[in-house]
Amino acid sequence: MMSEAKRMHPAATIFNFIAMIKDVLVPAVIGSFALIRNIDAAPWVWVLVILGLLLIMVAASFLSWYRFTYRIEGDELRIESGIFIRKKRYISKNRIQSIDLTAGVIHRLFGLVKVEVQTAGSDNSAEAGLKAVSRRQGELLREALKGEKAEPAGKVEDPTEPVKPKAVTQRTIGWKRLLLAATTSGGIGVFLSLFAVFGSQVNQIIPDGFFTNVYNWAVHLSIVILLVLVLLVCVGIWLMAIAGTLLRYSYFTIRKYENELFITRGLLEKKQVTVPLNRIQGIRIQENIFRQPLGYAAVYAEVAGGALDKNDDFSIALFPLLKRTEIQSFVQEYLPGFQIEEEWEQLPVRSARRFILRSTLPVVAIAAPLLYFFPLYSWMALIIIAAAAVLGYLRFKDAGFTINEKQLSFRSRMLSREIIVVDRKRIQSLSTSNHWFQRRKSLQTVYFSIASHSGVGKSFLVKDMENGDAEAIRDWYSFHSD
Missing domain, CATH: 1.20.5 (Single alpha-helices involved in coiled-coils or other helix-helix interfaces)
Incomplete structure (x- = not known):
């Protein structure tokens, strides 16, 4: 019975311990290396300190699992947690936007899933999460909260497959298309940021004068050797970006049901993301510098609220790679309320x-x-x-806009060319501005905001637009008659 308090699977203790290693043990070990320089103590003392810390973490992980309970009572999901300070969280069924099931490597070893409950007010993390429950228990929980009928456990082979009526339509990505998406992903920036974070953490244990010696060594190298070294580093990072994209988007499948989109993806960690259609604020089409010459692009959904994917900058990838000629039919099939325009108004x-x-x-x-x-x-x-x-x-050349009776589209470029398409009713605010240099040329900047994660707006703009065009967009938004 869902009305009775239940605990997660005991394997949740493992996930609690892993989280503590990341949050407590790693910084503690790095800090201990810095203290070793200043405190004269035998090595065995530090070993005992680390072992003691590990024992405390194991005990805390077990108590966190034991003290965590959940149940459904009436129209609410009720969760109680906390070792010394008890926290009670009540989530109404009416606020729940989606319930996502994720199965990582450890989950799949034990036949478990991770359950994430997302509400309209969630930020980029879930409103509530169960780190490890049985596959059947996760399906029953989703059934009770979303009113879906779970199938018998024997009929479900993939723990991340949505237990739903037959999909209206679905599309998957082939391995050739996936490999092309990986090699043209442009994900180098993600790994550069990871290296920067790692460098800031290990800075304390690097010997004094290390960077000075590296600098002196590099100065004496020729410019050609330096360029070769930089090229090798970039190639290595590019290969890691390819591997990351393959792991992330393997077995990518998008399904459309009556009011929701279900996206399943992942090789090591199988993840299912639920996208309520009524939470989609706009769609974004991105063509990076590698994909644009080949005629390919990625399609994203800008969604208000929910635990979105941080790697997508609070956007959800609706499909990682499509031909430019396929985008129109894809949008009509999965997002019929949006229209991709072919003709654009250019800047002066x-x-x-x-x-x-x-x-x-x-x-x-x-x-x-x-x-x-x-x-x-x-x-x-x-x-x-x-x-x-x-x-x-x-x-x-790429900047431009287009408007129709219900929809506004902007096109712009930083490094990648992007198209953002929004319905007029989804625009939170629209503004125009111009400074002295723009006024001399009769130009304006137009930007608008849509709702994003945790209620924070996300803005898009086109600079140096003709005065008449900027005023036409402003009038279209301000005085449009429904």
Whole structure:
């Protein structure tokens, strides 16, 4: 009976312990290396300290599992947790947007799933989560909270497959398309940020003078060797980005039901994401610099509330890679309320100079001192400045907008070209602005915001738009008659 208090599977103790290792043990070990320099103590003392800390963490993990209970009473999911301070959380069924099931490697060894309950007010983490319950228990919980009929356990082979009536439509990604998505993902930035975080944590245990010695060694190398080393590092990071994309989007499947989209993906960690259609604020089409020449793009949904995927910048990938010619039919099939426009209003020609200057001036400011100290390599600085100018021109060329009776679309570029499509009723605010330089050229910047995670708005803009076009968009939003 769901009205009786239940505990999670005992394997939840493992997940509690792993979380404590990340939050407590690793910083403690790194801090102990820093203290060893200043405190004269025998090595066995530090071993005892670490062992004692491990025993405390094991006990705390067990007590956290034992003191965690959940039940459904009336129209509420009730969760009680806490070792010394008891916390009670009541979640009404009416607030629940989706219930996601995830099966990581450890979950699959024990036949378990992780249950995440998402509400309209959730931020980028779930409103409530059960770290480890049996597959059948997770399905029954979803049935009780969402009014779905669970199938017998013997008929369910994949713990992350949604227990739903037959899908209206579904689409999967093939291995050739997945490999192309991985090699063109442009995910290098994710791994650079991971290296930066790792470097900040281990800085305390690096010997004094290490960076000075590395710098002195690098200075004596030729520019060609330095470029080769940088290239090798970039290739290595690119290969890791490919592996990460393959692990993340393997077996990607999107299914559409009456009011929801179900997305299942993952190789090591199988994850199912539920996307209520009424929470989708807009759709975003992204073509990075690798995919655009090949005619491919990724399609994302901007969703208000819910535990979204942090790697997608609070967006949900509806499909990791589609041909540009497939996007229109994909949107009509899964999001019939949206329309992808083919014709765009371009920016005035006088805006081009401003885009090019904004792109090149920061590069010139950085390159100037380098040219002064390393005049022999001025040709490299000139190439970089020329590339920045080309990027500025592409930003001008790709910028544009289109409006119809119910929908506004913006197109812009930083490095990747992006199209954002929103329904007028989903726009939280729309503003125009211009500064002195823009007023001289009769230009304006137009930007709008939509609801995003935890109620925080997410903004999109197009700079240096014609005054008349900016005013037309503003009037369309302000005085449109429904």
